[in-house]
Amino acid sequence: MTSYADFYRQSINEPDAFWTEQAKLIDWQQPFTRVCNYDKPPFAHWFEGGTTNLCHNAVDRHLKDRADQAALIYVSTETGVEKTYSFTELHAEVQRMAASLQALGVTKGDRVLIYMPMIAEAAFAMLACARIGAIHCVVFGGFASGSLASRIEDATPKVIVSADAGSRGGKIVPYKPLLDEAIRLSSHKPEAVLLADRGLSPMQLVAGRDQLWSDLRAKHVNDKVPCEWMKSTDISYTIYTSGTTGKPKGVQRDTGGYAVALAASMKHIFDGRAGETYFSTSDIGWVVGHSYIIYGPLIAGMATLMYEGLPTRGLDKEPDGGIWWRLVEKYKVTAMFSAPTAVRVLKKQDPALLKKYDLSSLRALFLAGEPLDEPTARWISEGLQVPIIDNYWQTESGWPILTIANPVEKKASKFGSPGIPMYGYNVKLLHESTGEELTQPNEKGVVVLEGPTPPGFMQTVWKDDARFVNTYWKTVPGKMVYSTFDWGIRDKDGYYFILGRTDDVINVAGHRLGTREIEESISGHAGVAEVAVVGVADTLKGQVAMAFVVPKDASVLANSAEALKLEGEVMKRVDQDLGALARPSRVRFVSMLPKTRSGKLLRRAIQAVCEGRDAGDLTTMDDPSALQQIRDRVEAG
Ligand code: AMP
Numbered sequence: 341m342t343s344y345a346d347f348y349r350q351s352i353n354e355p356d357a358f359w360t361e362q363a364k365l366i367d368w369q370q371p372f373t374r375v376c377n378y379d380k381p382p383f384a385h386w387f388e389g390g391t392t393n394l395c396h397n398a399v400d401r402h403l404k405d406r407a408d409q410a411a412l413i414y415v416s417t418e419t420g421v422e423k424t425y426s427f428t429e430l431h432a433e434v435q436r437m438a439a440s441l442q443a444l445g446v447t448k449g450d451r452v453l454i455y456m457p458m459i460a461e462a463a464f465a466m467l468a469c470a471r472i473g474a475i476h477c478v479v480f481g482g483f484a485s486g487s488l489a490s491r492i493e494d495a496t497p498k499v500i501v502s503a504d505a506g507s508r509g510g511k512i513v514p515y516k517p518l519l520d521e522a523i524r525l526s527s528h529k530p531e532a533v534l535l536a537d538r539g540l541s542p543m544q545l546v547a548g549r550d551q552l553w554s555d556l557r558a559k560h561v562n563d564k565v566p567c568e569w570m571k572s573t574d575i576s577y578t579i580y581t582s583g584t585t586g587k588p589k590g591v592q593r594d595t596g597g598y599a600v601a602l603a604a605s606m607k608h609i610f611d612g613r614a615g616e617t618y619f620s621t622s623d624i625g626w627v628v629g630h631s632y633i634i635y636g637p638l639i640a641g642m643a644t645l646m647y648e649g650l651p652t653r654g655l656d657k658e659p660d661g662g663i664w665w666r667l668v669e670k671y672k673v674t675a676m677f678s679a680p681t682a683v684r685v686l687k688k689q690d691p692a693l694l695k696k697y698d699l700s701s702l703r704a705l706f707l708a709g710e711p712l713d714e715p716t717a718r719w720i721s722e723g724l725q726v727p728i729i730d731n732y733w734q735t736e737s738g739w740p741i742l743t744i745a746n747p748v749e750k751k752a753s754k755f756g757s758p759g760i761p762m763y764g765y766n767v768k769l770l771h772e773s774t775g776e777e778l779t780q781p782n783e784k785g786v787v788v789l790e791g792p793t794p795p796g797f798m799q800t801v802w803k804d805d806a807r808f809v810n811t812y813w814k815t816v817p818g819k820m821v822y823s824t825f826d827w828g829i830r831d832k833d834g835y836y837f838i839l840g841r842t843d844d845v846i847n848v849a850g851h852r853l854g855t856r857e858i859e860e861s862i863s864g865h866a867g868v869a870e871v872a873v874v875g876v877a878d879t880l881k882g883q884v885a886m887a888f889v890v891p892k893d894a895s896v897l898a899n900s901a902e903a904l905k906l907e908g909e910v911m912k913r914v915d916q917d918l919g920a921l922a923r924p925s926r927v928r929f930v931s932m933l934p935k936t937r938s939g940k941l942l943r944r945a946i947q948a949v950c951e952g953r954d955a956g957d958l959t960t961m962d963d964p965s966a967l968q969q970i971r972d973r974v975e976a977g
Contacts, residue, residue, distance in 0.1 A: 386573070393567040394635060397603070400567060410426060411425055411430040418507035436556075448473035461536040469577070473570050485916065486916070502533060591735050602639050612637060613641075617642060618673070628708065661686060679708065687720075704727045717755050756837055768789070769786065784839065877951050886950055
């Protein structure tokens with residue numbers, strides 16, 4: 341058996357040989373002629389000359405050996421629907437969707453924006469796009485009109501696929517009005533909107549634009565749509581993520597590199613075996629949903645369990661803190677993927693629920709998206725008695741950067757550490773200001789990657805190569821390295837520990853949000869003169885957003901009824917613009933914000949005060965009383 345150290349070394353020192361071997365895990369229509377073209381750093385082009393198709397690899401190629409085996413298991417504890425699609429059935433549904441999209445004018449390279457709840461049709465739509473070479477752009481269903489509008493504007497989709505409504509904890513969230521409003525706000529208008537009607541919320545159809553999936557599906561029920569053979573470097577999808585500016589970035593991914601990266605990760609990291617069941621509790625709106633609800637497990641020939649609902653509610657819509665474990669038992673899940681926040685929610689449930697079901701099929705639980713705290717890791721580890729594998733990555737990377745590759749070589753995990761660099765990732769720690777590499781154990785630096793980044797990594801920012809280079813590759817003086825914008829340390833055994841973001845991105849319940857986007861939404865309120873939003877530690881969600889507002893009318897500061905009213909309005913505005921996830925937990929009013937003498941907002945100092953920490957070096961601060969006001973407001977509760 342190869343040691344992981346050798347495996348990793350080969351991936352870095354002989355990448356062509358290493359990735360040629362991994363590329364055998366997928367089907368190619370035309371073999372590639374060049375493994376990696378890195379002639380123009382930092383743009384890495386993987387498997388040039390090769391042609392393939394993600395949908396073929398996820399669905400069609402399994403028809404030969406496992407046509408009748410489960411491919412998609414759909415469970416909604418919101419609507420009580422539980423349905424299994426075999427590979428044959430999934431193949432048919434995807435072709436119906438592909439034919440419907442084609443009928444609406446979609447061809448190779450067109451964008452299709454998918455704004456959907458967790459329903460099987462969302463999976464059909466993603467796979468159908470991949471099948472016909474359309475670029476999908478999935479927008480998280482929890483986002484509201486403002487966020488959706490900016491994404492429509494940037495992606496310029498020909499068609500939008502959506503649904504009447506989502507549902508959360510039994511509360512119906514109508515999507516159609518949010519979508520209509522977003523289309524109104526955007527200067528780009530889609531030619532057509534394809535709508536799945538779940539019968540949850542009445543829809544007003546726009547004549548000539550809106551089409552019902554049930555109608556088109558019936559029309560195309562027997563259609564056969566072949567896979568479009570895509571160049572390995574052709575774009576498969578874009579997914580928007582938050583950064584330091586208010587404008588979200590379209591992370592753009594290729595086709596062949598992504599397919600290889602996912603197939604390799606299913607084998608070497610997730611130990612996902614064909615014929616078994618994978619259960620990721622994420623949402624298709626996030627990168628985990630793309631990689632490990634849809635493409636990864638299916639490429640590996642596994643059944644993927646797609647779940648809509650809370651972790652604490654059963655199929656009968658009654659409270660059930662054991663629902664996920666019930667599903668693990670029922671579908672013999674072997675690999676499960678979730679987020680620390682979800683485990684913290686489950687930790688509040690009766691611990692006996694973990695013993696109630698036969699969980700012997702489960703080989704590991706993978707957790708990602710936010711730091712995994714030790715009490716949570718210990719609790720779930722003791723409860724499940726399987727390895728708990730933390731994995732650190734980003735929307736940009738598409739698959740884990742740091743974790744433990746147990747199928748290559750079993751290694752102990754360390755609490756608090758997501759693990760060691762994965763094959764293909766040349767991870768370094770650099771000094772924040774000098775850019776020097778930190779080689780001693782336990783020195784704190786910025787986690788960076790040296791190019792070329794591995795297959796599956798983002799190709800560029802959609803339509804904006806300059807933004808890709810400037811945002812990610814030019815942050816360290818004199819060096820072209822990819823910045824993760826995370827602080828980290830490495831211990832003497834080579835295990836990394838992630839210490840939080842270097843930028844203004846916050847992480848709420850494993851979801852990444854830009855504080856600037858929230859600030860922009862709040863500043864849009866007529867009563868707001870200035871605002872600062874920071875992420876504050878929260879025992880359940882990891883972080884929550886907290887807003888400090890300078891009101892235009894100073895009387896708000898002395899009038900608690902007015903302050904409460906304005907706080908409510910500000911929260912509502914964020915809800916409507918961005919969605920409830922971004923809503924600040926509190927809006928506090930101050931007469932000024934702490935800034936440097938040059939006018940830069942001291943967000944880190946505000947955050948430190950909110951978390952009861954030392955605010956650090958304040959020599960550049962303009963007026964110390966501003967920070968004192970923040971302290972007083974926080975202490976006042
Ligand atoms: P996203 O792009 O939404 O997946 O967010 C990526 C960010 O989430 C990373 O840059 C980290 O700040 C954080 N993150 C993701 N996974 C982990 C993890 N396992 N441990 C610590 N932080 C994580």
